[in-house]
Amino acid sequence: MGLKPWLWLSPSLAHKISPAALNSLTLFSKARRTPPQWRSWDWRGLHFPNRLGLAGGVDKDAQNVEAWWALGAGFLEVGTITPKPQPGNPPPVVDRNVSKEALWNRLGFPSHGVKKVKQRLLKLKRPFAAPVFANIGKNAATSLDDADGDYIELLRELEGTVDGFVINISSPNTKGLRELLKPDRLRAFLTPILEARPKSGAPVLLKLSPDLEDNELAAVLDISIDLNIDGWVLTNTSQGLREGLDFPVDGGVSGRPLTSRSLELLKRTVALLGPRRENRAVISVGGVMSAEDVAARLAAGADLVQVYSALIFEGPYFFRKVGKEAARWQ
Ligand SMILES: Cc1cc2nc3c(=O)[nH]c(=O)nc-3n(C[C@H](O)[C@H](O)[C@H](O)COP(=O)(O)O)c2cc1C
Structure with a gap:
């Protein structure tokens, strides 16, 4: 496995210190601010320098956007961002199984709230080195019946500050949230949100459950294409x-155990x-742990690929490592 000092820390401590550590990492990477170019892609007026990006949940409050660009991410999804600040669930909220490359979490959208995150996004240098999407979610205190209001507020508040949006109703850690993804509720939930979509034409995507x-x-x-x-x-x-994993029954599992299911869902x-499909984007995430996994997702028809767990087990240089491999694919 090599020398991976971040795996010596407890999962919860590693989680807390990573934003600060990442920003100091960037100090050393300033000279290489531009993400590596491989299989660059233009979509809806956005330029993706490469196909591998940062999944939702890593940079929840947009504290490290420039660091992720410097580390080579071809695009980022910041968030999940909620309208009001909220603490998320009480600990324990993260765990890992190193030999199985598995992560478990039940964080439940800890968020600084949209106003604070917006201030940070507005301070970023433009043009962006790579596209930034906002992953948006409802506050825990908002009822499912009123949830659309939270998403509309987030779209309006963040319009013009990000390149696109990801509607998150697939997290297992906000009570009842996945109910909104059920076919009998989805149409009523999504209709007003997509009617409020940004006039700028910034794309709005939906994140699915495995x-x-x-x-x-x-x-x-069917429903989401219809809308x-x-x-x-x-x-x-x-x-x-x-x-084979000793994780609690609630919360969500990611990393290697998710690889085959996520690939299967992509193919389906x-x-x-x-x-x-027309001009719509398909972004694959879940158990992408190696350059071969990235290649497999692209071969299966993904436009873009994302990672979270691989950054924990392989470290923050994963984007550049894959970039080096990808140079050999062309
Ligand atoms: C600790 C942790 C926190 C996460 N937080 C979010 C989140 O806030 N919003 C979201 O849409 N997904 C979140 N995810 C899910 C990831 O974005 C991703 O969909 C999932 O982990 C599968 O990818 P992976 O196997 O590469 O980790 C989180 C995952 C982990 C492990």
Whole structure:
């Protein structure tokens, strides 16, 4: 496994100190601020210097955007951002199994709140080195019936400060949230949100759960195409996949145990979409742990790929490592 000092820290401590550590890392990377270019992609007026980006939840409050650019991310999803600040769930909230490359969390959207995050985003130098999407979620105190209001507020508040949005109703850690992804609720929930979409044309994507049944996935795709969604991010963490792992039954599992399910869902999604995909983006995330995994997702039809767990087990230089490998694919 090599020398990976961050794995000596307890998971919760590593979680707390990472924002500060990352910003000091950037001090040494300033000269290499531009993300590596490989298989660059232009979509909806956005330029992605490469196909591998940062998944939701790593930089929840947009504290390290420039560090991630410097470390080579081809795009970022900051958040989940909630309208009001909130602390998230009480500890324990993160754990890991190093030999299985598995992570577990039940963080529940700890957020500095949209006003604070917006201030940070406004301070970033433009043009951005790589696109920044905002992953948005409801406050824990907002009822499911009123949830659309939270998402509309977030879209309005952040319009013009980010390049696109990801609607997160697939986290297992906010009570009842995944109910909104159920076909019988999804249309009513999404309709007012997509009617409030930014006039700038910034794309709005939907993040999916890996625990959707086949018929649910088909229905979610049908409904979201009908409402003219701009793409999908799949998948979030799983409420299953505990085999051989000593994690609590609540919360979500990510990393290696998620690899095959996430790839399977990508393949099924690409097949179900067929020509209806048109100009919509498909972003694959979940158990991408190596350059080979990145290549497999692109070969299966993903436009873009994201990682979270790989950064814990492989470290923050993962983006550049994959970039070096990718140079050999072309
Ligand atoms: C500690 C932790 C926190 C996360 N927080 C969020 C979040 O706030 N919003 C979100 O959409 N996804 C969140 N995720 C899910 C990741 O974005 C990703 O979908 C999932 O971990 C699968 O990718 P991976 O196997 O590369 O980790 C989180 C994952 C972890 C491990």
